[in-house]
Amino acid sequence: MTLRSRLLLMIGLSLTVLWSAASVWMLIDLRHEFRGALDERLAASARMVANLMEQLPQAPQGSQQTSSPSRRVVDLLTQDGVACEVRLLRGDVLARTHNSPSDLGFTATGYSTRTIQGVRWRSYTLDQGGIRITTADRVDRRTALLKDIVVATAVPFLIAMIGSLLVLTLGIRHGLAPLGLVRRALADRDPGALQRLPETKLPGELHPLVSTINSLLDRIQQAMERERRFTGDAAHELRTPLTAVKTHIQVACLANGGEETASALLHAERGVLRLQSTIEQLLMLTRVDGAQPFDGEEAMGAADIAAMAMEGVPGGQRERIRLRDLGASGKSSVPGVLAVTAVRNILDNALRYSPPDKQVTLTIAASDEMISFAVDDCGPGMSESECMHSLERFWRKGRGHGSGLGLSIVAAITDRYGGNFELRPLPEGGMRARIAFPLA
Amino acid sequence: MHVLLVEDDALVASGITAGLRLHGATVDHVETAQAARNALEAAHFDLVVLDLGLPDEDGMALLQSLRGAGVALPVLVLTARDALGDRVAGLRAGADDYLLKPFELDELIARLHALHRRAAGRTVDLIRHGPLSVDPATRQVTLHGVNIDLSRRELALLQALLHHPGRVLSIAQVRDCLYGFEDNVESNAVNVHIHHLRRKLGSRIVETVRGVGYRLGEAGT
Numbered sequence: 001m002t003l004r005s006r007l008l009l010m011i012g013l014s015l016t017v018l019w020s021a022a023s024v025w026m027l028i029d030l031r032h033e034f035r036g037a038l039d040e041r042l043a044a045s046a047r048m049v050a051n052l053m054e055q056l057p058q059a060p061q062g063s064q065q066t067s068s069p070s071r072r073v074v075d076l077l078t079q080d081g082v083a084c085e086v087r088l089l090r091g092d093v094l095a096r097t098h099n100s101p102s103d104l105g106f107t108a109t110g111y112s113t114r115t116i117q118g119v120r121w122r123s124y125t126l127d128q129g130g131i132r133i134t135t136a137d138r139v140d141r142r143t144a145l146l147k148d149i150v151v152a153t154a155v156p157f158l159i160a161m162i163g164s165l166l167v168l169t170l171g172i173r174h175g176l177a178p179l180g181l182v183r184r185a186l187a188d189r190d191p192g193a194l195q196r197l198p199e200t201k202l203p204g205e206l207h208p209l210v211s212t213i214n215s216l217l218d219r220i221q222q223a224m225e226r227e228r229r230f231t232g233d234a235a236h237e238l239r240t241p242l243t244a245v246k247t248h249i250q251v252a253c254l255a256n257g258g259e260e261t262a263s264a265l266l267h268a269e270r271g272v273l274r275l276q277s278t279i280e281q282l283l284m285l286t287r288v289d290g291a292q293p294f295d296g297e298e299a300m301g302a303a304d305i306a307a308m309a310m311e312g313v314p315g316g317q318r319e320r321i322r323l324r325d326l327g328a329s330g331k332s333s334v335p336g337v338l339a340v341t342a343v344r345n346i347l348d349n350a351l352r353y354s355p356p357d358k359q360v361t362l363t364i365a366a367s368d369e370m371i372s373f374a375v376d377d378c379g380p381g382m383s384e385s386e387c388m389h390s391l392e393r394f395w396r397k398g399r400g401h402g403s404g405l406g407l408s409i410v411a412a413i414t415d416r417y418g419g420n421f422e423l424r425p426l427p428e429g430g431m432r433a434r435i436a437f438p439l440a
Numbered sequence: 441m442h443v444l445l446v447e448d449d450a451l452v453a454s455g456i457t458a459g460l461r462l463h464g465a466t467v468d469h470v471e472t473a474q475a476a477r478n479a480l481e482a483a484h485f486d487l488v489v490l491d492l493g494l495p496d497e498d499g500m501a502l503l504q505s506l507r508g509a510g511v512a513l514p515v516l517v518l519t520a521r522d523a524l525g526d527r528v529a530g531l532r533a534g535a536d537d538y539l540l541k542p543f544e545l546d547e548l549i550a551r552l553h554a555l556h557r558r559a560a561g562r563t564v565d566l567i568r569h570g571p572l573s574v575d576p577a578t579r580q581v582t583l584h585g586v587n588i589d590l591s592r593r594e595l596a597l598l599q600a601l602l603h604h605p606g607r608v609l610s611i612a613q614v615r616d617c618l619y620g621f622e623d624n625v626e627s628n629a630v631n632v633h634i635h636h637l638r639r640k641l642g643s644r645i646v647e648t649v650r651g652v653g654y655r656l657g658e659a660g661t
Contacts (some may be wrong), residue, residue, distance in 0.1 A: 232521045235520055235521055236493060236520040236521055238520075239520035239541045239542055240449050240452055240520050240541065241451065242541070242542045243452050243455070243520070243541040243542040243543070244449065244451035244452040244454075244455050245542075246455075246542045246543075246544075247452065247455030247456055247458075247459055247542075247545055248451075248454075248455040248458070250455075250459060250544070250545040250546075251455055251458040251459045251462060251545070254459065254462045254463075254545070255458075255462060260458065260462075263458075264455070264458060267451055267454055267455060268455075270451060271451050274451070398495065
């Protein structure tokens with residue numbers, strides 16, 4: 001059920017019930033008051049006739065009824081619709097309105113309701129000075145009068161109720177219009193669309209909702225953009241060496257032996273090595289990024305990590321590394337294989353970007369909680385923005401020949417195990433890359 | 441066919457260069473967009489093979505600026521990214537053809553020949569000139585139906601002349617068609633190739649326009 005129909009139903013129903021209860025209450029009250037007022041009128045009329053009868057000269061006994069003064073008094077009442085009978089307590093009728101039934105006076109004093117000759121009457125009887133005065137109303141007349149009054153009051157009441165229901169409908173529709181706007185904006189979109197929802201002309205209640213949705217959409221968009229770029233970059237990084245391998249193999253076939261074939265095959269092999277290293281780096285990154293545990297990998301001490309990392313560096317390059325041990329003891333909490341990978345990656349970078357005749361320095365040190373590996377190189381260094389970019393996947397400085405994943409892997413490893421990774425330029429030129437791992 | 445290869449990856453570039461040279465093309469390789477601009481200003485090329493991922497500038501931007509500057513050379517774009525959007529954008533930016541890495545060397549050659557042929561206004565691959573016919577794709581040359589063996593440079597020279605019938609090619613233009621930038625050209629090297637062509641295809645195949653250059657003449661006489 002829509003919010004609008006729920007609101008309409010709830011408010012509409014309660015309004016109708018309240019209005020109806022109020023009108024029923026009013027009706028009962030009105031009827032009671034109305035009857036009271038009419039009864040009061042009967043009593044007042046009877047008292048008035050009694051007073052008038054007292055002021056009349058005593059009519060001679062048995063005189064002609066038609067011309068008697070008492071008759072004239074009761075005629076006054078007929079115009080008011082009230083039936084009246086004046087009779088002596090002995091039983092003789094002195095006067096009677098022409099609308100009154102014949103046996104009106106045969107009753108006790110006070111109010112009574114009777115059926116006389118098939119008609120219901122409400123009467124009031126008063127005994128005063130030997131005369132009995134009875135005044136009466138026809139009950140059906142009274143009912144008709146009451147009905148008229150009820151109808152006259154109920155029509156505006158009903159109109160007001162229908163009006164308020166209409167106003168309610170319009171108000172709810174208008175009040176919920178912003179919701180409809182958001183609903184339409186959502187319904188009209190392509191399900192895959194990620195553009196923001198409009199935030200203007202929204203009521204305060206919807207603002208947090210829409211801005212939350214919008215920031216979520218923004219984040220999804222960014223994540224998808226990153227994903228798309230990563231896929232594109234990965235395709236590029238894998239296809240480029242593959243192209244080199246394939247082309248060189250085709251050249252080798254075309255060249256039909258000789259020096260050209262040999263050189264082409266050599267090139268193809270270089271391409272295969274590059275492809276292999278890129279794939280290994282990608283797999284490593286996926287493993288570090290993913291949730292898979294590195295169980296069973298034992299923790300290693302700083303000196304062992306450094307030694308293993310240096311061992312991973314290709315033969316001719318190893319001699320360029322100078323190791324300074326500032327007395328690091330204790331084991332890192334990072335699984336050995338990852339710690340070695342991280343240190344070897346920053347060593348690789350330093351060697352790659354330093355002039356071939358220069359040394360790079362690997363310094364290992366320990367504090368209370370961390371062991372650290374710092375590699376200083378003599379390369380061209382990096383600006384602050386390059387340092388930031390260097391952690392992006394597949395980013396390389398200039399025409400570097402690495403996979404562009406080395407530092408991303410280092411950052412992923414230190415992130416995962418609560419370590420630190422910082423890159424900063426050295427005052428004398430070159431860069432320092434420093435990794436710190438928490439102690440086990 | 442003189443091809444400018446714009447490719448930042450040295451390993452890929454050396455493969456393509458070697459492959460195209462084996463198919464008789466003259467190839468110059470540059471690694472950056474700026475170097476590509478300089479090369480296009482310095483020499484005459486028939487075709488450009490452009491990799492989109494260049495270190496100094498996006499290949500697409502280079503292509504657009506070249507087209508904006510009125511360079512009408514056929515351009516074949518190479519890319520390792522296969523997103524359809526990239527492909528459409530490449531063709532919109534003025535690429536004549538598009539090849540996804542990794543590709544077959546034969547396909548690259550065939551497409552380059554097709555582009556070259558289209559640029560020359562021909563609809564079939566076979567070039568006929570009197571009794572002489574040349575198939576650039578198979579590098580088969582026949583005179584009066586008899587196969588003639590031509591060296592790579594001789595064929596390149598013949599193709600350059602056939603490509604511009606009736607026009608005089610300057611000595612520099614002819615040299616551009618035969619040699620890349622790195623080739624060491626001896627001063628009389630072009631003359632040697634012309635001499636060989638005349639010996640194989642008749643003395644009037646290359647006409648010398650004194651002080652200006654060379655022009656295509658009649659074959660087989």
